[in-house]
Amino acid sequence: MSNHDVGDEHVLPDGTDIASLPKVSLHDHLDGGLRPQTIIELADEIGIELPSTDAPELAAWFADQSDSGSLVEYLKTFDVTTAVMQTRQGLRRVARDFVNDLGADGVVYGEVRWAPEQHLARGLSLDEAVEAVQEGIEQGIDDVRHAGRRPVRVGQLVSAMRHAGDGREIAELALRHRDRGVVGFDIAGPEAGFPPSLLQPAFDLLAGAWFPATVHAGEADGLDSIRGALLDARALRLGHGVRIAEDIEIGERGEDGTEVVLGALAQWVKDRRIALELSPSSNLQTGAIEAWGDEIEDHPFDLLYQLGFTVTVNTDNRLMSATTITRELARLADAFDYDLEDLETFQLNAAEAAFLPVEDREELTDLVIDGFDEAGR
Template sequence: MDPQLARRAPKVSLHDHLDGGLRVATVRDLAGRIGHPLPADDEESLRAWFFQGGRGADLPRYLEAFDQTVAVLQRADALRRVACEFAEDLADDGIVHGEVRYAPELSTAGGLTYDEVIDAILAGFAEGPADVEVRLIVCALRHLDHAAAAFAAAGRFVDRGVVAVDLAGPEDGFPATAHAAAIGLAREAGLGVTLHAGEAFGPASVADALDAGAQRLGHGVRIVEDLGEDGAPGPVAARVLSAGIPLEVCPTSNVHTGVAADVAGHPIARLRDAGFRITLNTDNRLMSDVTLTSEALAVHDAFGWGLAELEEVTATAVEVAFLPDGERAVLRDRVARGYAALRP
């Protein structure tokens, strides 16, 4: 594995936040247009301010970075531009299918409705490169009470680019099951369900997400706490394994939020060896200064994963992406042909 090979490999991204993936130059430009003060003046200093590595696990500081990106996402034209650039950056990284998530409630301070937020993002994706398919996952913040409205709006965009719903935000004390009715309506509308769980809280959060109807787990890596020393699964891990619930794993981001001390100490390899369905993702490309290519190289350096393992996690991502069967078959073939072309 080398950077050029990892970048050329066709990849699938399932866990990537719109407000965590802006270009620094775009943040500066949009902030200047609305008179929003930034914590650093020049591009290099602002990039360093956003980067979370090396500062230790500091969730308040991590969330402060999102205050800056959300502040410039209060207009439809800004959302459209950022979404288009997001698609361009995915394509440049060798990603052929991306599912990008965002909570529309974050962009209503200037008067936009949920529908206007979603419409602007989808318009931006549509303006992106033709060689990457980008879909939207509509998030709600689990510690607030907007899930019903957000997921109802998501349902109005089924077959127009919205493929699923998600709950993000603090896990401890804010169970996903508190939003079960809203999640149920989303499923009735034909949307998939992926829920943040097992990142900031342990196996109990995963069990709660399963009870709420999660088909995928955002992060989910603290399910490792429900494995015995011999690898035997406890009751929650057994539920995840028996149901084949995939994990959207984001190693570098997990280091920056304190889940692991470094990538070498991350449980991704142990979870894969234990039989969990693993996908590889970036989470927040701006805050962690990562791409899916760099994540592939990070797990190569830490665990020796090469092209075969990257193809494995990509193939898993294809099978669990929120796609109709016809589109999945096309994507499956594209990924298989792409990896075959990389081999001697």
């Protein structure tokens, strides 16, 4: 059984089942997407004590711990998940489950991000860890195909922890595996106080090798973090990036409508179509949108969408947020009255921003369009 079952609440007013739609996932953490039952079984094998050995209770514990309003507290839940991901068997099992859950969620292309340096406690090398995850991904892809679902394609985003050094070793790791499953690079971990410039050697190496990067920015820190991601890291996408809305000034509503003024940074992000990897449920849990409110209706997602930013919809951490892309889309549709065309736009934005060759992105775009056309008939 996957983490989350999809029910009737994920049906649009026109009767479209959101679960059946083809989706593109750009911001999805491997160590944030474990099945509770898998955690229990892996923990038992290696003798790790858990808050609960009942799968529903453990799932509830993760959701409760994550709903703190603090990214720092939210990140502590990963101590449990990473603990059971320290062996080849554990990594392979988790990656295989993960891809099966993507397939069940209607994902046709996904990028799974994780930090290999956090999975070496039981003797694996960095390369062995990446290879184990790739084995699990390929097994999961086969499972999805044999289950008769839409085929799914999955690439790894290798993350360096921004507080653990200059990241060059992890950048070199990503480049060694660029033709063996790794499609891009990321930096994760505490954002405030750890700007991308601290990992300049890694980003310089990647830029010289023409290897794409996305950077967590504009989640737990503001506009300076986003500037650093774009200028120092040469990021092609922004992980979350929700606080770009701080560079948007909304004036009084006059006869000609509400006056909206974009700052230079926001204008650049919009004009260059730099994708925002938005994760609505997670953004609420971590306090990333506290400047605007604490309900889904307060999320600046719709503001950014209406202004023409390249918004995408993501889960961030399926376990911690008890979510799927299907559920995230349903929440947004309910909050902002989005219809099938809007949901298609979000998937096309993600397809455009995927770390794939342009020909593959065009094929992915056609796959999304065909799936939505079929749903709309």
